[in-house]
Amino acid sequence: MFKKKLQKMLGVVLAVTMMGTLALTGCKNSDGNDAGDGGSDANAGQDASKPTVTLMIDITGFAPLNAATQMTLSKFPEYNIVSKQWPAEDLTKTIKTTFASGGNESIDIAFVACRQLQNYKDADMLLDLTSYLEADPEWKASMSESMWEAATIDGKIYAVPWQAAYPVMICNNDILKEAGVTMSDDMSYDELVAAAKKLKEAGYAPFGIEGGVASWVLKQAYLNAFDTEEEVIAFCNGEIPFTDPRVKAAFDKAAEVFTENYFYLDEGALAATTDEITSGFANEKIACIFSTNSAAKNIIETTGIENYTIMGMPTFSNTGLHNLLGAPDVYFVPANVQNEEETIEVLKYLTSTEVMQAMVDGGAVVANANVDTSDEFYAMVSKDLDRVHVLDPVHLSDEIADYLNVSAHSEYIYNGEAVLEKLEGMRQKLQ
Amino acid sequence: MNTKKGSASVWIIRVFLIVMAVFSIFPLIFAFYTSFKNNQEFYQSIWALPETLHFENYSNAFVVGKVGEYALNSIFIAVVSLSVTIVFAVLAAYALSRLKIPGAELILVLLILIQVLPTESLIIPEYMIVSRLGLLNVKYAAMIFPYIGWMLPGTIIILSNFFKTIPVELIESARIDGATEMTTMRKIIVPLMKAPVATCLVFDFCFVWGELMWAQLTTLSRTDGLPLSIGLLNFKGMYSTEWGQLTAAICMIIIPMYVLFIFTQKYFIAGLTAGGVKG
Amino acid sequence: MKQKKVQGYQRLTGYLFMAPAAVMIIVFMIVPLLWNVALSFCSWNGNSSVEFVGITNYLSVFSEATTLVTLKRSVILALTATSVSMLLGMLYAFLLYRLRKKEQSFFRFVFFSPAMLPMTVTGLLFVFVLSSNGLLNALLSLLGLESLQHAWLADPNLALWVLGIVQGWKGCGVTMMLCTTAILSLPDSLYECARLEGANYWQQVRIIMLPLIKPTLKLQLSMTVMSSFKSYDIVYAMTKGGPGEFTYTAPMKIIQLGFTFNEYGTAAALGTVLVLLASFFVIAARFALRGETYEY
CATH class of the missing domain: 3.40.190.10 (Periplasmic binding protein-like II)
Incomplete structure (x- = not known):
């Protein structure tokens, strides 16, 4: 008898909770649509006035990328920077699906191991960065030639190396x-x-x-x-x-x-x-x-x-x-990028010495040649950079x-x- | 109903079931006690019980997996998509099983067959559709609509199967008394369908609660409306996974599923005694 | 005259009832499916324009050994998983029915729980159980059965069967639930005759319950066959298709063809072939369980 009552009460409680939740989230929904809602900017789906740059590079618990993402978020308040977790297994599917649909959604900056770059290039999904690099020689000079070699296909540069992995x-x-x-x-x-x-x-x-x-x-x-x-x-x-x-x-x-x-x-x-x-x-x-x-x-x-x-x-x-063998990790920009200029600017910052140094402090072995590498452990895991042979029949x-x-x-x-x-x-x- | 409960054969059954139950519940127990270990402890000994109870795994998981924020989203998505699915499915299943639609049997078989194509084959066209329909701009919509579409075939099949067990006479007598189809549905069918509907609710809820691939795709440039399954992604590190925190997050996330399951059990218990009604 | 009118009215209501579901299903399931079929006759790399190439893709599916073998693997996986899931699920359902209500609830919960646990954790767990120096091999040596020890997930000949068993085990909870629901709807009066004639439980199962829940069994068999052809998560979580590509099943190959090789046309062709293959097995299964359905 009591049990039945209890179950009934549970049912009522559950129903009320769900109603309440519905109401709450319903309210949140309409709030998000209000223009000029400054308080919950972080929760707003999209802020139509600012150009959106979607990064898919962050990995929880990996200090170097956490630092890079945080620094980028604070550096560009004039852009709406959306940061997504980097999905090791589903990255290809995500990028190719948004690409194929031809809609307005795009991932603007992501990274892969350079040996997977060819895959995207074959479907013409990469943004050619050569002209941007030629216009900014300082940017190009910050990484060594062999690093750029990893990101070059048919003479054009399609990505920017950031991590020297071997x-x-x-x-x-x-x-x-x-x-x-x-x-x-x-x-x-x-x-x-x-x-x-x-x-x-x-x-x-x-x-x-x-x-x-x-x-x-x-x-x-x-x-x-x-x-x-x-x-x-x-x-x-x-x-x-x-x-x-x-x-x-x-x-x-x-x-x-x-x-x-x-x-x-x-x-x-x-x-x-x-x-x-x-x-x-x-x-x-x-x-x-x-x-x-x-x-x-x-x-x-x-x-x-x-x-x-x-x-x-x-x-x-x-x-x-x-x-x-070595397959540097490279940042790339899919060719269907929405806001190209802004994305390149963010990309430059991500690969600047300032950010790269923060990544070194976090334990990554970066491709940037200008960083201070005096940390002992770092020296140990980066001393073989010269031996890295990027060229491989897989190309x-x-x-x-x-x-x-x-x-x-x-x-x-x-x-x-x-x-x-x-x-x-x-x-x-x-x- | 059935033979004596205390006989020897029943005890043999009990023993067998308990052995099998150990195997079945083991993953859950494993997840539970792993959630109290930190990664170092975990790799030292996978199977051992935790030496110190790392309760902070739960608080960390709550923050890292954004459990609080995402849970509301998941609940909303689940409630809406499940309600719509069940309503549409009950109507359609009733029609297919009792309203003399030509080719009903064929339609049911087709409903089974169209589900074979793996989701990954569907994501590109599905994404195109959702994008063209403008669903991507509305919070939650891009997830709810396809989920409904995906859950309907299975739910309709299960429900229509159980509709068929309702004797035609019951329905006929209601019709003779002048009841419209809707009233027949309400007064006669619905009370008898509690157990199958409960079953479908559980299956569908588990699907929506755990779906990841599509959820990820449709929330690419959003920071709101993200469900719990996406939060779980936050635990996969670059070269390793934080198993302690991940299992803690999973333990928190599966609670609603288990609660829903237990909550629907009463319909099964009711069914045990209501069986006599039909005789 | 009135009969026809009534039938007509019923049919109309029927169509009306089906309409909302039909719209959702057509837009979100049938259209993508047809898109796939159409794409299977074309060549597309995900970005360029779509070119019509006739049946080239299908020919390539059947001539490429690596692609064809994935279909065979899918069949093996499906058959193993379905058998385990159906037999175990039915066994549980019938055994549970003998027990008291409270016990039934408890066991139902326990046996259904694997289906509710996310694949990440189940995958991790089984990798360590089935590892070369994992729990299963340790158990076998405890029982003195060292000769039976294997590298369960690494041996190309063995891995697929093991994956099938794990998948079946994970899915048996669903079978159990559906069978239980079906059994519960059988009225008491049916058993009285049998009891009077002194039939024991297992005879009752065979003669009364099984035939009466045959529609549910037929349904669940079709669904299980269908879903085991389409499974991707379990295989990926436990072996990633490895070692090498030895446990690559058709869904994984479809993904590879599409997203890795940029050959979406071939991927769609393989998908269509998979649907036809699975349909064949589903229809075969339904044929095997054909017969009268009873109302009670």
């Missing part, structure tokens, strides 16, 4: 000491394997990498698969066939380290998630993990490993070359890019040489 190897020194192993920047493949064997005998997983970027191992292998740098460049430009024995040797090495179970989770290594790797490293089961240089600080803090060394990713080759076509970045590596482990023939077929299509 993979590093974070080693747990305690484990290395216990197993009697040393790791160094310029280890050859054979030395690497020898060290890995010793680590396995001591009961540790020698390496750990997130399954989704396991192709880094392959990239390191093929970027260093030749005897001279000229040949590497030729390979990246599609002049050397994928069925070349040196390329095959690179693929073999990249496959071997996984089939020999040198990577954490053994058979499950290719499906390892970031969380599993972080957990394994925190529990001191993995000797060395591979990660992006900008993530290093976060990893050290989260896993609590105190005795560590950070160095650039090894080359997985025996040729003595020293290339390091040849979308198909090759997707295949090499995502599936070639794991498919090679299961299907062997058929993968090389497939790649060669893709390369032939372009001849």
